[in-house]
Amino acid sequence: MASSPADLFVTAWAIPQKEHLRLMPAVRLFDVNKADFGRRPLVATHNLHELDLFTDAALIDLLDHFPRKNLYALTMGSDPARIENRLALHDGVSGAELLQAVKNGRLWLNVTRVDRADRRYRVLIDQLYARLAEQMPDFMPDFSQGTLLISSPHTLVYYHADGPASVLWHIRGRKRVWVYPAHDERYVKRELLEDIFAGVRHEYLPYENDFDLAAVVYDLEPGQWVAWPQNAPHRVTNLDSVNVSLSTEHFTRQSRQRARVYVANRFFRTRLGLRGLSTREDGTAAMLKTVVQRLARKAGLDHLQTKQHSPSMRVAPDAPGGVVALEE
Numbered sequence: 001m002a003s004s005p006a007d008l009f010v011t012a013w014a015i016p017q018k019e020h021l022r023l024m025p026a027v028r029l030f031d032v033n034k035a036d037f038g039r040r041p042l043v044a045t046h047n048l049h050e051l052d053l054f055t056d057a058a059l060i061d062l063l064d065h066f067p068r069k070n071l072y073a074l075t076m077g078s079d080p081a082r083i084e085n086r087l088a089l090h091d092g093v094s095g096a097e098l099l100q101a102v103k104n105g106r107l108w109l110n111v112t113r114v115d116r117a118d119r120r121y122r123v124l125i126d127q128l129y130a131r132l133a134e135q136m137p138d139f140m141p142d143f144s145q146g147t148l149l150i151s152s153p154h155t156l157v158y159y160h161a162d163g164p165a166s167v168l169w170h171i172r173g174r175k176r177v178w179v180y181p182a183h184d185e186r187y188v189k190r191e192l193l194e195d196i197f198a199g200v201r202h203e204y205l206p207y208e209n210d211f212d213l214a215a216v217v218y219d220l221e222p223g224q225w226v227a228w229p230q231n232a233p234h235r236v237t238n239l240d241s242v243n244v245s246l247s248t249e250h251f252t253r254q255s256r257q258r259a260r261v262y263v264a265n266r267f268f269r270t271r272l273g274l275r276g277l278s279t280r281e282d283g284t285a286a287m288l289k290t291v292v293q294r295l296a297r298k299a300g301l302d303h304l305q306t307k308q309h310s311p312s313m314r315v316a317p318d319a320p321g322g323v324v325a326l327e328e
Contacts, residue, residue: 023051025124027131027225034136038165041179041216041228046128049171049222053120054244056099059150063095063109066117072110073098073315075323076156080235081207083158088313088323097317102152103242105322107315111148114246121146125248128169141250149245152322157236159207161188163197163259164249165230170220173243175236178215182232183279187211190279193231194266197259199306205233230255257281257290264293267302 028045029037036042052058063071068091077084088107090098101107115122125146133139153173159180168177180187188205195201211233218226219239228234258281268274268289280286296302313323 021051021053021120021123021127023047025051025127025131027128027135029132029135037132037136037139037227039229041218041226041232043218043220043224043226045223046169046225047223048124048169048246051124053124054171059244060095060099062111062114062118062148063098066111066114070112070117072112072309073101073323074108074110074309075106075313075321076108076158078154078156080156080158080237081209083204085158085204085309086313086323087309087311088315089311089326090315093315093317098315099150100317101315101322102150104317105152105319106155107152107322108155108157109148109150111150113145114148115144115146121148121246125246128167128248129250139252141252144248144250146246146248149243149247151238151243151245153238153241153243155238155243158204159211159233159235160203160205161193161196161231161233162203162249163231164251165255166247166249167225167227168220169225169246169248170222171244171246172222173241174239175220175243175245176239177218177220177226178212178235179218179226179228180211180215180233182229187214187233188231191266191269191275194262194269197262198266198304200304201307202309207235230258254281257286260290260293261286264289267293267296271296271301 026047030044033042033044048054071090073088073090075086075088093101098109102109115125125144129141129144133141192201192205196203218224220226258279261279261281265277265279268277277289278285293302297304312326314326315322316324
């Protein structure tokens with residue numbers, strides 16, 4: 001559930017504009033949870049499942065008009081310890097056929113940066129974060145973005161950690177989410193997190209079944225949202241129905257500085273062999289590391305090759321699993 005590369009962002013509103021939402025989004029956060037936001041896993045409620053943005057008809061219309069270079073269809077295996085994501089092409093497949101493939105198959109559609117393609121989602125995300133900020137005055141994100149997730153029954157998202165801080169707003173179906181301790185070397189090695197921040201590897205991580213002993217587990221119903229500390233590893237399994245969720249990422253001064261520090265530590269590790277550098281986000285040392293890394297990158301001394309998926313399947317609505325293998 002990671003954000004898309006910057007070069008895939010669409011630059012104009014692609015869908016006929018319907019700016020007004022028929023229902024104002026509500027975000028309910030109990031007082032006991034306010035101190036936990038961003039620090040511990042928590043679940044609270046919303047009313048997005050009552051909006052008309054997420055009906056079958058609305059999803060088909062979105063998929064028909066959405067820039068396809070920003071839409072990813074993935075199929076996967078069934079063993080959470082064995083990563084088997086396969087990217088599927090979907091050119092020439094209508095929105096109705098994509099939704100049919102999700103219902104009949106084993107697919108996960110990532111509609112990335114949906115807020116740039118349909119202004120209603122931009123309005124919705126802005127209002128969601130405004131509701132959060134009203135309840136937590138110290139929470140001051142300066143940017144947010146969203147990916148709409150449409151997925152088949154029983155599909156899964158493998159164990160992974162995202163770079164940005166995020167919130168998962170669940171809208172349709174039921175899913176189970178495992179959240180693991182953040183910034184604990186047992187669950188995510190520091191070097192892997194550095195590579196994730198730098199964009200040189202996908203967000204997926206090695207997983208062991210014993211990790212579940214330390215996980216917080218939620219069974220999400222429509223109208224619930226879940227948040228966890230930035231970079232906390234997590235995984236997801238859909239239960240017995242098609243799922244629709246909105247995954248949002250938000251950025252603050254602190255979260256941006258964390259990213260800069262981890263990318264700088266990676267530079268010193270890969271170029272100079274320095275390991276175990278401090279991850280402290282403030283202070284003179286942190287500032288100097290990030291300045292050196294940015295200067296090195298401008299000088300061409302820290303070239304980062306963004307990791308990309310290569311397609312091996314094609315969406316086929318009537319096929320078992322909703323996909324067929326690409327011909328050699």
